[in-house]
């Protein structure tokens with residue numbers, strides 16, 4: 435099976451590239467895509483750069499040009515739910531864009547006409563992840579992930595996102611990747627390990643925990659790949 439694995443930052447895919455052995459680098463559409471064989475699958479691995487636009491480009495290329503049959507996103511997030519501590523893993527049940535605002539025309543925050551407020555990730559990949567978590571003895575949270583082109587480092591903005599979308603974690607790429615995959619009809623899964631709690635200390639925590647949390651997420655994603663049917 436052709437499986438795409440993407441992150442937003444180099445640190446989010448480095449642990450994956452370090453584990454897969456040899457790979458080929460292909461330049462396309464302003465990015466580098468790494469292809470290799472792993473666990474009987476063909477992998478396409480890339481980091482997009484930060485944010486909704488770059489992540490949408492990379493996900494589109496993975497679907498359209500590389501023919502990905504499933505897309506797994508691995509990376510870090512800011513925790514909203516009090517249950518989530520730094521290093522904990524959350525998989526998105528559904529994702530939304532917290533920075534979409536067409537409220538002046540009577541739409542709810544996050545809603546784009548002819549789209550949906552929330553996009554659901556693939557149920558089969560989520561149940562596979564739950565099995566992997568049990569076997570690895572890891573706690574895996576499931577919840578709503580809110581995406582926007584903002585690094586959130588304020589309790590006020592964080593509370594607003596929690597209250598408006600009932601979100602458990604926030605980041606900058608998940609919902610745009612979800613939107614691409616929904617449109618290309620490619621099953622997708624978004625996994626994030628918490629790097630910070632999106633409040634006043636977020637930038638310091640992010641710098642301190644980006645690498646370690648990215649590695650937690652990457653290890654889990656590779657375990658999932660080993661168990662996806664061919």
Ligand code: ADE
Nearest residue numbers: 510511512585586605632
């Ligand atoms: N990714 C990780 N932490 C984040 C934060 N606080 N805001 C946006 N994206 C993030």
